[in-house]
Each structure stands twice: as structure tokens, then as C-alpha cells.
Amino acid sequence: MAELNANNRKNTLPLVKEKKGNKVLKFFNSQKVVPYIFVFPFIVSFAILTLYPTIQAIIMSFQRILPGQVEFIGFQNYERIFNQAFYKALTNSTVYMLLTVLILVTIPIILAMLLDSKLVRFKTFFRSALFIPALTSIVVAGVIFRLVFAESENAIANQIIGFFGFEPVSWQFNAWSGMLIMVIMASWRWMGVNVLYFLAGLQNIPKELYESAEMDGANLFQKFRHVTLPFLKPIIIFVTTISIIGGFRVFEESYVIWEGNSPGNIGLTLVGLLYQQGIQQNDMGFGAAIGVVLLLLIFVVSIIYLLMTGAFKRGDE
Numbered sequence: 001m002a003e004l005n006a007n008n009r010k011n012t013l014p015l016v017k018e019k020k021g022n023k024v025l026k027f028f029n030s031q032k033v034v035p036y037i038f039v040f041p042f043i044v045s046f047a048i049l050t051l052y053p054t055i056q057a058i059i060m061s062f063q064r065i066l067p068g069q070v071e072f073i074g075f076q077n078y079e080r081i082f083n084q085a086f087y088k089a090l091t092n093s094t095v096y097m098l099l100t101v102l103i104l105v106t107i108p109i110i111l112a113m114l115l116d117s118k119l120v121r122f123k124t125f126f127r128s129a130l131f132i133p134a135l136t137s138i139v140v141a142g143v144i145f146r147l148v149f150a151e152s153e154n155a156i157a158n159q160i161i162g163f164f165g166f167e168p169v170s171w172q173f174n175a176w177s178g179m180l181i182m183v184i185m186a187s188w189r190w191m192g193v194n195v196l197y198f199l200a201g202l203q204n205i206p207k208e209l210y211e212s213a214e215m216d217g218a219n220l221f222q223k224f225r226h227v228t229l230p231f232l233k234p235i236i237i238f239v240t241t242i243s244i245i246g247g248f249r250v251f252e253e254s255y256v257i258w259e260g261n262s263p264g265n266i267g268l269t270l271v272g273l274l275y276q277q278g279i280q281q282n283d284m285g286f287g288a289a290i291g292v293v294l295l296l297l298i299f300v301v302s303i304i305y306l307l308m309t310g311a312f313k314r315g316d317e
Helices: 002-029 034-060 076-081 084-116 123-135 138-148 156-163 175-203 207-215 220-248 252-258 270-280 284-308
Strands: 063-066 069-072
Touching (some): 034 063, 034 284, 063 284, 084 123, 123 175, 138 156, 138 175, 138 252, 175 220, 207 220, 220 284, 252 270, 270 284
8 A cells, every 4th residue: 555655646746747837837928927028138127227327327416426435415516517518518419419300300201212112223232231331330430530521621521612612621620510520420320220210111101092192183292291291200209209319418429520629619518528527537426417417308308309299199199
């Protein structure tokens, strides 16, 4: 009898383990658990790489940080922010943001429509060519742009305007031309990416709608207004939002052109000011305060834009 009981126990152990294994698999395959499993890596990375640094930056903005010494000073860092350099950086960043949003939304729509039409051949080649600048190192691009817009009369930009009878320009020493260089560089880098966004949106528009519009006598502009734009609205909102955020966060273009020290602060941006104060001058508390103000600025402007475009409304409203 003892041997029979022992054998029965051995036979039932695999069944118990198998049942437990099935319960575990069912738990992880359930509809309530699977979404959280897929979202978990993002939550962890967001908490470690975004949320924690943001909280630390907010805390640092109320501190005076010196080597081996940390002191809470209240709102003194924020009281120091609003000076001439900050207003200059804010103006430059705002102008840059407005220009890049205007260019990187309108022109990609036109290019995407051309690539989606039957007028252009070798579409795959042009799509790849437009995306290459986004893969190019910003340092290499900065060296090229500095050579193209150099002060010399033999620079490519001066040769081009000289062909039309204009005098050579000191591109990197004037406020308007310095802003032009940064906007051109940003447009060159991100134009292809935005074209792909809009191209994906265009390819999801049913062709039957265009055929129905033609049967109703709609011209090219009317089809664009009543068919293309409504379907592209979510893409336009997305591209505009990321362009607003990228416009206020601009740093690389200014840094690679002037190496962080533009004459008369013509290329100074909010992130550039943060870098100057926080890194170069080792005033981490003040730099953190600038970063918090920049974060609030981006948040407020983005929310206002999304409210104006109705992005928070439900689809049935």
C-alpha cells in the first residue's frame, strides 16, 4: 500500500505542475494583463529617463549647487532668469519656432502630394533621398553649412547671390542671416521625415473620394480643401506639435554654427542659455531653473495649440 501511495503521488505531481503552468500562461495571456506587459518597458524607461530627471531638475532649480555644497535658496534662481539674455534667447527661439513650423508643415505637404501623384517617376529614390539628411551627423552638417555660408566672397552662398548682382553677406555675423542659416539647416534635416508622415497619410485616403469629387465637378483646389486636408488633419496636428517642441528646444544648429558663442547673441536660444549657465559657468541650479521655465513654456504653447485645433475632442463631436 505504501508503494502504491508513493507511485500515485509521483504521477499527480506533474499534473499539479502542469495546472500551475497553465494558470500562469492564462494569467499572462489574459486581455487584462497583456496590455500592461507591453506598456511596462515604456513605463520603466519613461520613469528612469524622463520623469526622474524632470523631478530632479525641479528640485535643483530651488538650490545653489557648488562643488561639495548644496543649499536651498527658494525662488532666487527664478528671480535671476528674466534678464536681457533670457529675453534675447526667448525671442530667437520663438522666431525660429514660427519659421520652422511654417516651412516644415506647408512644404512637406506639397512634396508629399507630388510624390503621391503620377507626375513623378522614381518615387522610391526621392523618398530615400529626402530621408538621408535626418541620418546625417549634425556636426558634419554644421561644418558644411559653415563653409557654404562663410564670410568669404568665394563661399557658395555669396557666389549665388553675387550671380544676381548682390553684394557678399557676412552670414554668420548678422541677426537675420544667422537665423536664416539655422532655419535652412533645420528644414534640410527634417523635411524628409515630415514628407514621409504626410505621404503615409495621403496613401490612407480612399481614391474613391477623389473620383466622387471629380464627378461632382470639383477642381484641384477644392479636392485638396474638402478631401485631402480633412484626412491629413491628424498628421498636420502631430507634425505641428513636434515642430513647436523642436523649435523651442533648438540647440544643435546654433552650437555647430557658432560653437556656443554667437556675436551679439544672435544665435542664442533657450537651451543654449541653459548650456551657458548650467554647464559652462557651472551654475547648475540656475540652469535647472531655465530648463523648468522652458518646460512650462513648451507645455503651455502645445496645450493651447491642441485646444485650438480640437485635438482633445472625441471623434463623434
